[in-house]
Amino acid sequence: MNGAPPGQSRRGFLSWFLGTSIGAMCASILYPVARYISPPDVPEAQTSRVVAGRAGDLKANEGRIFRFGNQPGLLIRTEDGGYRALSATCTHLNCTVQYRSDLKQIWCACHNGMYDLSGKNVSGPPPRPLEQYTVNVADGDIVVSKA
Amino acid sequence: MSARRSVVTLFATGILLSMGGLRPAGALLAAEPPRPAQGPRPLETSCVTCHAQLDGELLEPTRHTGDDIHFLKGLSCHDCHGGNPAAGGDGDPTAAHDPAKGWMKPTRAQIPGFCAKCHADAAFMKRFDPRARVDQLSEYRTSVHGKKNAAGDERAAVCVDCHGVHGIRAISDPRSKVYPTNVADTCAHCHADASLMGRYFIPTDQFAEYKRSVHHHALDEEGDTSAPTCNDCHGSHGAVPPGVENVASVCGSCHGREATLFRETEAKKKLDLSACIQCTVCHGNHAVLEPTDAMLGVGPQSTCTGCHSEGEPGYKAAAQMAEDVRRLTGKLAEANGLLDRADRAGVEVNPDRFALQKARDQLVEAKVLAHSFDLERFNVAANEGIASADAGIAAGRRAFAELRYRRFGLSLALVLIAAVIVALAFKVRQIERPAAE
């Protein structure tokens, strides 16, 4: 292309530059759109249900804290192998409660509040029961949902 | 009477008795009281019939036949006052007010024994409520009221001053004078009256103080009947102010954790704190207010400096604890602030908020552990809390880093857009230049 006039190569360069930059801009628009449209890791907001664990995680008469949104929940496996799930935020001053396998009740370490397995406040300062959740086991996942 | 007639009578009585027993347990609210085993029905005694036609003080007892628990349980005037309920229908009280049949109007000195006639009789009370306590009189005799009453003081409180005279409601009835939400008013009736209490040199500010307290707030405004009122700390019948050495046990009957910590420290450090420090020294006795962070430490509102002076180990420990609580509270606030701002800007922070809950738990735990007065135990919780709060702050800063990353990405996009604009401008210029070029 030695004989091509300077205007020609400038024109060619400009067309190339225009095409490439528009292409790049379109790519920078299409990439986010494509990522946006493809389903995220969790398909929907986890406000009403969450997977709290796998079926074999807990032994009988054992409890564990899990995350429900940004609040703690308590998952308990009772002696007969069934599951219970409740809110783990104590109704007294919002400490996180725990399961006491020796007492088979739920205990709040802060001021010695006690709840039974259905969440009812049975002794100590808590004024209200713990909110109960529904537990289902599906495909080996323990799914906790708000009633 | 022939044998057959006796059998029939017995049979009939049995049927009548069992019909009375078939009445539902909620007889408290039933229109008709149970039928007494013998004698006229409670509302058909000559007492009620006659007194209903009188007026003033003599009419008053008959106004309560619908709400007094004794009437509702099938008892009537003569079951307490004695006398003949079948006589006196003609208007002449002599036959009804028959001393031979036990008729009496008790004096104030006699009232405790008068009520205890039934209420201290276990076999009798079991018929009405198998769980009823029958030790009220013996408790009363240990109380200041009981002792003064036995000594002949007419002004000391007796049963009827708290429970009422004729319109005595069940203690589970919210309208009863001794239902938890009403107890303080009932006690204050005398104990807030300076003219009454003056001769005993008993202060009268307890009710006013109690009304300022968190206990009163919980009971009165939040309806939490587990909150204490006068009788929960002082006793119901054996009313006596808790002795100085017993305060921790009294408060500890609800605030178990704090009381346990207190006792554990006594044992561990071989101290006897009972005389110099009990809950009320720092928290007050009637005006128990919401505890503030300023109560801990060595500042102007501190409760520690009342006993500990500068240079003492206790003083240093208090200062240290207050400083740690202040640091932890500050870090918690900072972490929350960062996470809130990041959340509003659209960065995912829920897992971090959840992790921060641990720091909040540790803060409460640390404040509870302050009651052990043991710096070592306190530090365990405080340091864990500070570590969690630091993690929360780090998470907040990471969220902002994510924001900056987004801005960087968008800046790149802006560069691309600028390139396109420049290219377009040149293209337009090129098109519009004369074709000779």
Add this chain to the structure above:
Amino acid sequence: MSAPPGAAGAGGAAGAAARLLAWLEERLGISVLLELGREKRVPRHRHTLWYYLGGMTLFLFGLQVGTGILLLLYYRPSAGEAFESVQFLMTKVPFGWLVRSLHSWSANLLIFVLVLHMFSVFFLRAYRRPRELTWLTGIFLLFLMMAFGFSGYLLPWNTLAFFATQVGTEVAGALPVVGHFALRMLRGGEQVTGGTLTRFYGFHVAVLPALTTVLLLVHLVLVQKHGMSVPPGVEERQRRGAEPPRTMPFVPNFLLRDLIGWCAALGVLAALAAFLPWELGSKADPFAPAPAGIRPEWYFCWMFQTLKILPGHILGVEGEILGILGIGVAGLLWLLVPFLDRAVAPARRRHPAFAIVVWAAIAYMLVMTLWVYLPAGG
């Protein structure tokens, strides 16, 4: 001219394109449109810059439709889920925060550019015969865009939006005769509830887009039919011979210039999304008291402030009703500008009162808008 490299390949591609066009032509008859496109020319004069505003508005509307459709994929229109779904979208969906910020900012930019477009048309008198219907459809499109803004604002179901909607629909309720009916129709009941949210969603994604499509098509067809209007001053000079009439081809000159503007708008929006992301706030609580300083979106502020400063009663009539009626009458007059212009000044010159009144109105609206944003007590 030496042939550019790859001529054989280019020739093959050009041949394929020609065959495709011929296929489409036989079935759709698109050559008419292509011819129109090739022939369309745009006048060039010192006011040509204002011509770009219409296309810019169209571009921003297209952007709204695009980002709106994307948002539709994740949004849920119920009181219990709306806020959470927007929160989910902003935090869990890749680039969800970007789509949402773009949609919110572009809405504001759209109305701003639309208003500029409207006033430029007014001052350049582009509504003169035969373009009266273009003006009418345009003003109705303005109302539709404001309705879009009002209905869309509620959809995240946050505190500010909830109370702003409450205030706004309350004003509708103050209309004489039809007020209560209008309030109930808007709110889907007596109060602002989840029912209002679902109703507004229906307006925002179905009713308003349908109406807009029809009006926009009419508006665009009319613009194509009548071509771009030349301002009277320029027309005058051209007639006198003082200025030669110049034009540029629509394709590619005007379009490329349009594209520059559109890219610039995109850049502005990207910068806004990056440095001033649209906040979500906190979830609406119908039982909480209204926070201080509730106000609607800025394009409603001048009306809002006007109603606020009117005294309770004027000559025995409620101040608010007079305010609403006044604004209504002003809107009606504005709608009828093309006919008023002809009626007042049948000669080519427009009566100067027009410009004065409108400039005064613009100044009033600016002052009223700014007033709302002053700190409380100002």
